[in-house]
Amino acid sequence: MGVNNDLLYMETHLIDFSLLSSPSLGVASDELKKLDAALTSWGCFQLVNHGMSEEYLEKVRNVGKEFFGLSEEEREKYSRTATNVEGYGIDSITSTNVPLKWQSRLKLTTYPLEERKLDRWPQTPHSFREVLHEYSMNVKTLHDRLIEDMARCLNLKENSFVEEYGGTLHMLSRFQSYIPCSYIDEIRTSSIHADSCAMTFLLQDVQIEGLEVEKDDKWFKTPVLPHAIFVNLGDQMEIMSNGIFKSAIHRVVPHPEKGRMSLPFFCGPAQHKEIGPLKALITEDEPARYKRVKNYVDIFFYYHPLGIRPITAVKIHA
Numbered sequence: 001m002g003v004n005n006d007l008l009y010m011e012t013h014l015i016d017f018s019l020l021s022s023p024s025l026g027v028a029s030d031e032l033k034k035l036d037a038a039l040t041s042w043g044c045f046q047l048v049n050h051g052m053s054e055e056y057l058e059k060v061r062n063v064g065k066e067f068f069g070l071s072e073e074e075r076e077k078y079s080r081t082a083t084n085v086e087g088y089g090i091d092s093i094t095s096t097n098v099p100l101k102w103q104s105r106l107k108l109t110t111y112p113l114e115e116r117k118l119d120r121w122p123q124t125p126h127s128f129r130e131v132l133h134e135y136s137m138n139v140k141t142l143h144d145r146l147i148e149d150m151a152r153c154l155n156l157k158e159n160s161f162v163e164e165y166g167g168t169l170h171m172l173s174r175f176q177s178y179i180p181c182s183y184i185d186e187i188r189t190s191s192i193h194a195d196s197c198a199m200t201f202l203l204q205d206v207q208i209e210g211l212e213v214e215k216d217d218k219w220f221k222t223p224v225l226p227h228a229i230f231v232n233l234g235d236q237m238e239i240m241s242n243g244i245f246k247s248a249i250h251r252v253v254p255h256p257e258k259g260r261m262s263l264p265f266f267c268g269p270a271q272h273k274e275i276g277p278l279k280a281l282i283t284e285d286e287p288a289r290y291k292r293v294k295n296y297v298d299i300f301f302y303y304h305p306l307g308i309r310p311i312t313a314v315k316i317h318a
């Protein structure tokens with residue numbers, strides 16, 4: 001049974017990663033234009049030809065599936081604690097009727113390496129750690145290249161965004177499992193958000209669709225392409241690009257009969273790093289539209305539960 005047939009699919013912006021670094025300057029610059037078009041309109045796209053095969057992506061999804069297939073007791077060996085916010089946990093959702101256990105998550109910092117809390121990294125299935133390590137390093141390669149290309153789209157020095165990060169990428173990897181749930185409308189409403197980071201790499205479930213994105217006050221389904229990684233921008237990229245690139249508003253839709261899994265890997269500056277609109281983008285005609293901000297994730301988690309879009313709190317109103 002389909003649950004969201006009433007919506008249209010979003011325009012499929014396919015970005016071919018291999019073409020971005022094509023030796024033919026014409027080819028590379030055409031792909032860069034496509035990237036720019038996707039980021040200034042939707043704030044998201046499907047990344048293809050990224051160097052990871054469909055089988056490889058399936059292996060990554062499978063270690064997640066195997067982890068969530070373990071007994072609750074086994075999973076709880078990796079639970080978050082009062083002093084460690086990383087690991088396995090069940091997230092409640094504010095809407096009253098929705099079952100508390102609708103989604104469970106395994107949340108792990110994967111970069112920088114010295115910030116990994118390895119005692120929270122599952123040892124079952126036995127390949128989990130190795131697969132997560134390798135996949136996160138692959139995602140880092142994609143991130144590092146795209147963040148340079150995004151600066152190029154704006155005619156800036158290629159290291160402009162990385163400099164604003166303070167040179168250090170922070171990556172939070174999440175495996176999330178959703179059980180079948182019939183509270184479709186409640187979850188559609190309560191899950192609306194844009195990510196707080198700069199750029200998210202999302203591996204979707206290949207069997208079950210469940211992600212919708214908003215554009216111009218309309219909602220669209222996102223197709224699941226088994227070989228693609230869905231990339232969406234978060235608020236910190238909208239801020240750094242002074243509003244030129246859009247942070248994609250999205251939501252999750254449950255399936256009444258089937259479970260679903262997704263793997264968002266959130267990339268951005270370290271939590272404490274102050275960021276703001278890049279100085280090179282601020283002119284007399286285009287003044288800063290956002291304040292400089294530190295600890296944006298804290299701001300995010302203050303406003304989001306109040307139903308207020310966190311980015312509005314840092315907007316400068318002309």
Ligand SMILES: O=C(O)CCC(=O)C(=O)O
Nearest residue numbers: 195210211250252262264
């Ligand atoms: O499950 C999904 O497809 C997306 C999840 C999401 O948007 C998030 O965790 O930020």
Ligand SMILES: [Fe+2]
Nearest residue numbers: 193194195250
């Ligand atoms: Fe999200």
